[in-house]
Amino acid sequence: MKLSEKKIQIMEVAEKLFAENGFDGTSVRQIAKAADINVAMISYYFGSKEKLLEAMLLFRISDYMSELQSTITPAMTPLEKINCFINIVITRVHRNRRMHKIVNFEYTKDSRTIDFDKYIDQKKENYKIVEEFIKSGQQDGSFRKDITPVLVVPTILGTYLHFYYNKRFFQSVLTLPDEAAIEHYVHDTLIPHIQNTIKALLTYEK
Amino acid sequence: MKLSEKKIQIMEVAEKLFAENGFDGTSVRQIAKAADINVAMISYYFGSKEKLLEAMLLFRISDYMSELQSTITPAMTPLEKINCFINIVITRVHRNRRMHKIVNFEYTKDSRTIDFDKYIDQKKENYKIVEEFIKSGQQDGSFRKDITPVLVVPTILGTYLHFYYNKRFFQSVLTLPDEAAIEHYVHDTLIPHIQNTIKALLTYEK
Amino acid sequence: MKLSEKKIQIMEVAEKLFAENGFDGTSVRQIAKAADINVAMISYYFGSKEKLLEAMLLFRISDYMSELQSTITPAMTPLEKINCFINIVITRVHRNRRMHKIVNFEYTKDSRTIDFDKYIDQKKENYKIVEEFIKSGQQDGSFRKDITPVLVVPTILGTYLHFYYNKRFFQSVLTLPDEAAIEHYVHDTLIPHIQNTIKALLTYEK
Amino acid sequence: MKLSEKKIQIMEVAEKLFAENGFDGTSVRQIAKAADINVAMISYYFGSKEKLLEAMLLFRISDYMSELQSTITPAMTPLEKINCFINIVITRVHRNRRMHKIVNFEYTKDSRTIDFDKYIDQKKENYKIVEEFIKSGQQDGSFRKDITPVLVVPTILGTYLHFYYNKRFFQSVLTLPDEAAIEHYVHDTLIPHIQNTIKALLTYEK
DNA sequence: TATGAATGAGACTTCATTCAT
DNA sequence: AATGAATGAAGTCTCATTCAT
Numbered sequence: 001m002k003l004s005e006k007k008i009q010i011m012e013v014a015e016k017l018f019a020e021n022g023f024d025g026t027s028v029r030q031i032a033k034a035a036d037i038n039v040a041m042i043s044y045y046f047g048s049k050e051k052l053l054e055a056m057l058l059f060r061i062s063d064y065m066s067e068l069q070s071t072i073t074p075a076m077t078p079l080e081k082i083n084c085f086i087n088i089v090i091t092r093v094h095r096n097r098r099m100h101k102i103v104n105f106e107y108t109k110d111s112r113t114i115d116f117d118k119y120i121d122q123k124k125e126n127y128k129i130v131e132e133f134i135k136s137g138q139q140d141g142s143f144r145k146d147i148t149p150v151l152v153v154p155t156i157l158g159t160y161l162h163f164y165y166n167k168r169f170f171q172s173v174l175t176l177p178d179e180a181a182i183e184h185y186v187h188d189t190l191i192p193h194i195q196n197t198i199k200a201l202l203t204y205e206k
Numbered sequence: 207m208k209l210s211e212k213k214i215q216i217m218e219v220a221e222k223l224f225a226e227n228g229f230d231g232t233s234v235r236q237i238a239k240a241a242d243i244n245v246a247m248i249s250y251y252f253g254s255k256e257k258l259l260e261a262m263l264l265f266r267i268s269d270y271m272s273e274l275q276s277t278i279t280p281a282m283t284p285l286e287k288i289n290c291f292i293n294i295v296i297t298r299v300h301r302n303r304r305m306h307k308i309v310n311f312e313y314t315k316d317s318r319t320i321d322f323d324k325y326i327d328q329k330k331e332n333y334k335i336v337e338e339f340i341k342s343g344q345q346d347g348s349f350r351k352d353i354t355p356v357l358v359v360p361t362i363l364g365t366y367l368h369f370y371y372n373k374r375f376f377q378s379v380l381t382l383p384d385e386a387a388i389e390h391y392v393h394d395t396l397i398p399h400i401q402n403t404i405k406a407l408l409t410y411e412k
Numbered sequence: 413m414k415l416s417e418k419k420i421q422i423m424e425v426a427e428k429l430f431a432e433n434g435f436d437g438t439s440v441r442q443i444a445k446a447a448d449i450n451v452a453m454i455s456y457y458f459g460s461k462e463k464l465l466e467a468m469l470l471f472r473i474s475d476y477m478s479e480l481q482s483t484i485t486p487a488m489t490p491l492e493k494i495n496c497f498i499n500i501v502i503t504r505v506h507r508n509r510r511m512h513k514i515v516n517f518e519y520t521k522d523s524r525t526i527d528f529d530k531y532i533d534q535k536k537e538n539y540k541i542v543e544e545f546i547k548s549g550q551q552d553g554s555f556r557k558d559i560t561p562v563l564v565v566p567t568i569l570g571t572y573l574h575f576y577y578n579k580r581f582f583q584s585v586l587t588l589p590d591e592a593a594i595e596h597y598v599h600d601t602l603i604p605h606i607q608n609t610i611k612a613l614l615t616y617e618k
Numbered sequence: 619m620k621l622s623e624k625k626i627q628i629m630e631v632a633e634k635l636f637a638e639n640g641f642d643g644t645s646v647r648q649i650a651k652a653a654d655i656n657v658a659m660i661s662y663y664f665g666s667k668e669k670l671l672e673a674m675l676l677f678r679i680s681d682y683m684s685e686l687q688s689t690i691t692p693a694m695t696p697l698e699k700i701n702c703f704i705n706i707v708i709t710r711v712h713r714n715r716r717m718h719k720i721v722n723f724e725y726t727k728d729s730r731t732i733d734f735d736k737y738i739d740q741k742k743e744n745y746k747i748v749e750e751f752i753k754s755g756q757q758d759g760s761f762r763k764d765i766t767p768v769l770v771v772p773t774i775l776g777t778y779l780h781f782y783y784n785k786r787f788f789q790s791v792l793t794l795p796d797e798a799a800i801e802h803y804v805h806d807t808l809i810p811h812i813q814n815t816i817k818a819l820l821t822y823e824k
Numbered sequence: 825t826a827t828g829a830a831t832g833a834g835a836c837t838t839c840a841t842t843c844a845t
Numbered sequence: 846a847a848t849g850a851a852t853g854a855a856g857t858c859t860c861a862t863t864c865a866t
Contacts, residue, residue, distance in 0.1 A: 020316040024230035028840060038848050043841055104371050105311050110226040123375070150379055151365075151399045154372075158364030159357075164359075165310050169329070173356055194355045200410035202401045212829095234857060244831055251829095372846055432728040436642035440861060450827050455862055516783055517723050522638040535787070562791055563777075563811045566784075570776030571769075577722050578772075581741070585768055605769045612822035613815045624850090656852055661837055662851095804833060 007045055010035045011056040018074040018099035022055060025108055048116050053106070060099045061118050067092070082202070083195045085130065090160050090191050094183075097164055104161070105116065105205055136203065152198060159194050160186075171201030213251055216241050217262040225304035226297070229259060229312055256320050259308070267324055268307045273298070274335065284343030289401045291336065296366050296397050300389075303370050310367070333359055340408065349408040358404060365400050367390075419457055422447045423468040428571070431510035435465060435518055445561070448471060472511045473530055479504070480541065490549030494614070495607045497542065502572050503601050506595075507593050509576055516598075539565055546614065555614040571606050625663055628653050629674040630810055637716035638704030641671060641724055654657050655820050671720070678717045679736055682710065686747065692724050700820070701765075701813045705749065708809050712801075715782050722779070752820065761820040770816060 013035040017026040028049050032039040034084050046052040072084050082128070107116050131154055137143035163170060175181050220243040223232040232257050233268070238245040252258040278290050299306050313322055336359055343349035369376060382388050425447040429438040440461050444451040458464040484496050505512050519528050542565055547554035575582060579594070588594050632655040645668050648659040664670040690702050711718050718785060725734050738750040748771055755761035785800070794800050 012846095020314075022228060022230055022311065022315065024228055025317065027838075029838085035258045039840090040848060044334060044847070049840065083331070096378055102363075105228065108226075108307075108371060108373075109228065109231065111231065120375075123372075127379075148395065148399060149395065150376070151369075154368035155361060155365045155400075155403055158366070158368030159361045160364070161362035162364030163357075166312055166329075167314070169326075170356070173333075182830080189354065190357065193354065197361055197403060197407045200406035204406035210829095233855080235855080243856090246831065246833095246859080247829090250831095253858095255857070428727075434640060434723065434727065437727060437729065439859075441859085451861090452827060452829095452863080456826070460860065510676075513726075519638065520638075520719070520785075521640065523643065532787075538776075539791075541625055555762030560807065561810060562788070563781075563808065566780035567773060567777045567815055570778070571773045572776070574772035574776030574779055577726055578626055579726070581738075582766060582768070584782045587747075588751065602769065603767065605766060606773075608817060609773055609819045612818035614739075616818035622850095645834080657836090658838080658848090658852065658854095662852095665837095667836065719825085 006037065006041075007055075008059070010037065010045065011059050012041065014052055015056050015060070015098050018053065018056075018102045021051075023102065029037065053102070054062065054115050054123060057099065057116070057119055060096055061122060078133050078140065078142055079199060079203070081133045082130070083135070085133065086156055086195050087191055089126065089156065089196065090186070091159065093160060094164075094186055100161075102162070122179070130140070130156075137202065144204065147202060152201070154203070156194055156198060159197070160190065163190060212243065212247070213261075214265070216218075216243065216248065217258070217265055221304050221308070223261050224259065224262075226317055229286065229308065242327075259312070260321050262354065262393070263305065263309065263322070263325055266302050267328060270299070284339050284346065284348055285405060288336070288343070288404060288408070289341045292362055292401050293333065293337065293397055296392070296400065299366060300370075300392050307370070343408065350410065353408060356405070362400055362404060365403070366396065367397045369396060369407075369409065384405065418453075419467075420471070422449065422454065422457065423464070426464055427468050427472070427510050427514070430465065430468075430514045435461075455490050466527055467512070469511065469515065469528070472497065472508055473534060475508075490545050490552065490554055491611060491615070493545045494542070494549070494610060496606050497545065498568055498610065499603055501538065501568065502598070505569065505572060506576075506598050513576070514572075538578065542568075548613065549611065549618055556616065559614060564613070566612070568606055568610060571600065571609070575602060624655065624659070625673075625678070627679055628655065628660065628663065629670070632670055633678070633716050633720070636671065636720045636770050638673075640666075641720065666775060671724070672733055675717065675734070675737055676719065678714050679740060682714070682740070686708070693760065694816065696751050696760055697817060697821070699751045700755070700816060703751065704774055704816065705809055707744065707774065708812065710806070711775065711778060712782075712804050718779075719782070739787070747772075749801070755820065773819070774816060775814055777815070778808065780810060799807050 014026070014031050017031055017034060019029075020026075024138040028042045032042060033093055042052055043050065044192055046055050054097065067088055068085070071088065071118075072081050076084065090094050102180075103116060106112065106114060106118075124154060127150060134143060134147065134149040163186075170176065171182065174185060176185055209307050215377070216237065223237055223240060226232075226237075234248050235245055238248060239260075241368065246316075250260055252261050261324050273294055274291070277294065282290065309325055312320060313325075314320065328371060333356065337355040340349060340353065341357060344351050347361040369392075376382065377388065378393065382391055422443065426438070426443050429443055429446060432438075433442075440454045441451055443464075444454060454461065454464055458467050471521050479500055481498070483500065484493050488496065515528060515531055518524065518526060519531075539562060543561040546555060546559065546561040546564060550559075575598075582588065583594065586597060588597055628649065632644070632649050635649055635652060638644075639648075646660050647657055649670075650660060660667065660670055664673050685706055686703070689706065690699050694702065721734060721737055724730060724732060725737075745768060749767040752761060752765065752767040754771060756763050756765075781804075788794065788798065792803065794803055
């Protein structure tokens with residue numbers, strides 16, 4: 001499937017609406033109207049509404065690959081690696097926060113008919129990387145040994161996730177008037193907070 | 207609105223289905239069928255599908271009040287208070303995880319027409335309590351001073367949230383075959399992990 | 413069927429609502445609420461919504477009988493009789509304008525299942541009376557001979573009817589702020605206008 | 619909104635059914651069945667049942683404009699003008715009697731949500747025209763001065779209205795077996811009757 | 825006698841998709 | 846390749862009535 005400009009435009013509009021109103025809460029008519037195309041185009045281009053979501057996922061995921069390997073070098077200490085990972089992953093997830101929100105919700109559905117395999121693969125990749133970093137830190141003695149590596153990811157992503165899902169609340173509490181302010185807050189305060197938290201968790205001596 | 211047995215049954219069925227398939231992804235017909243009642247009963251009892259959700263929220267929230275005040279005593283140290291809070295809140299949220307999932311999603315919708323006021327009030331209460339505990343720990347010198355109290359909640363709840371949203375993944379990775387096993391894991395491992403994390407964050411010396 | 417107080421109250425409420433929103437546009441629930449009774453009462457008392465309408469008609473019609481014979485005396489001239497008739501009939505119809513509006517509309521329905529026989533009988537009575545008056549006037553030379561008596565009634569009732577159906581319009585044009593003002597206008601201006609019109613029609617020389 | 623053949627067909631069917639059974643008494647299913655289209659088409663074409671009625675009104679009204687100005691010339695006497703007006707208006711109203719019946723009823727509803735503005739505008743136009751004719755006749759001395767011009771319209775239209783609403787009664791009394799016979803009666807007898815009545819009213823000397 | 829609960833039918837509308845061009 | 850028209854299914858809700866007490 002080639003990515004004509006129209007297709008991309010449709011996927012971007014769909015991502016926005018799916019994130020705002022949910023997959024079931026968004027009709028193809030809404031998408032068509034917002035993307036200024038004919039309703040029939042969606043079935044015509046993607047086959048169905050569900051396949052549009054799948055196409056959008058693939059589009060976003062392919063947008064995504066292997067920034068990690070090029071910035072995290074073997075010379076780094078395990079803690080530097082973790083910090084670097086947190087920075088890259090949260091930045092990424094924040095950039096693609098809409099897609100992540102959609103998946104997070106749709107993936108848990110019982111009646112699901114959507115194919116999330118590619119997304120799940122990537123997710124597992126992330127878990128593996130973090131586990132490796134932590135284990136190497138545990139081996140060289142810089143990290144505590146009584147940490148379950150697999151639970152570190154929920155703390156990293158969950159903190160961001162909860163922040164984003166309650167965006168409106170934090171906007172008001174932290175006085176973040178617009179998207180730019182949120183952007184800055186994520187980079188200047190939230191990411192350091194998460195890095196701090198994980199560093200403390202991994203290196204704290206009882 | 208009195209709570210007849212039928213009403214409660216409908217709300218419980220609805221909660222389950224809303225959590226599994228989303229609010230928009232669940233039809234009143236499905237609910238009626240699963241609850242073994244006539245479709246018209248939902249409008250008859252609650253007025254509308256949306257009001258059913260609101261009634262269910264109130265029902266769950268009223269289930270909920272003031273366990274905190276009776277278990278957290280002034281004699282405790284700030285750290286003990288925080289640990290106690292984490293334990294109670296995560297246990298609670300886990301017990302009502304379906305409701306929280308539903309709200310988490312529905313609340314972010316742009317087109318929302320549902321009244322979440324009571325729920326939000328409770329949420330704000332939680333934030334206030336945590337902030338107080340942290341500030342008192344900061345004053346008596348037991349906690350670091352460079353922590354943003356408001357960001358501690360996302361780390362607590364977000365960790366649980368992310369765990370629950372990826373339940374299937376963790377079930378397979380951590381070999382948790384059934385709900386009982388998950389229950390034990392949450393209490394025996396996840397809650398301590400979160401307590402550990404927060405303790406480290408608050409008391410870690412650079 | 414005895415006319416308990418409750419029954420009368422229900423019929424009066426029903427008449428008001430039927431006149432305001434039509435028979436199909438009024439639900440038994442609305443009636444029950446407005447009359448402050450249980451929904452089931454309507455079926456229980458009257459059998460059905462349609463039978464309630466029929467009962468209301470009978471109630472109003474029996475309210476109604478034979479004022480004419482006692483006020484119109486043989487000694488009157490035909491014109492006096494006509495004028496007296498106009499006065500009595502318009503006053504009556506105005507008093508029962510709601511019922512007349514309902515009947516006027518429901519009676520023309522194709523899918524009608526309501527029994528209007530009693531009402532129609534009364535209507536025919538009216539036509540006969542007017543015809544008699546006119547014919548006697550034509551015989552004694554006081555009325556023109558080229559008038560179709562049966563068309564005089566539409567002019568009398570139609571003028572009032574059109575006035576009432578466009579009540580809001582006339583209220584604004586004629587500055588009639590409330591029901592009392594309308595009442596006065598009907599008696600002081602509209603009835604004389606109709607009497608004038610009919611007198612002119614019947615006695616005018618080309 | 620362009621007027622495809624299907625749309626017109628739907629509007630005509632709807633007009634018939636609304637006139638026969640009322641707006642509330644007619645379901646979109648009935649309309650769809652009678653027009654031999656899918657139920658969804660009504661929403662698809664018009665948006666809703668109410669908007670279908672509004673579209674039908676506009677369609678009929680646009681059918682309607684400015685026959686008056688081309689037939690009523692300044693050279694006519696006021697009486698000729700009035701007679702011409704009666705002829706045109708009654709002919710028109712009779713042609714569109716269904717629409718007028720519908721509006722007459724729906725417009726008086728308290729719970730009304732339908733936009734009748736265009737229709738009302740036209741109605742007001744009619745009133746203005748009649749008033750002008752009458753006033754000019756009163757000025758040149760050919761009409762009586764003690765007539766309320768605004769009450770002349772109810773007499774003109776009300777007479778016709780009452781005749782039409784009691785069609786079945788008059789059919790039997792006047793032996794009018796079919797629509798063609800009614801048509802003739804309206805033109806040959808009813809319109810002259812109304813013209814006679816108004817002429818008498820306006821020119822009669824006490 | 826009187827009522828709150830409950831019901832099946834049917835109301836209007838919107839849905840994603842397909843058809844004919 | 847692209848689209849406006851059209852469709853059947855399903856959505857939520859309200860209806861008048863009946864049931865069980």
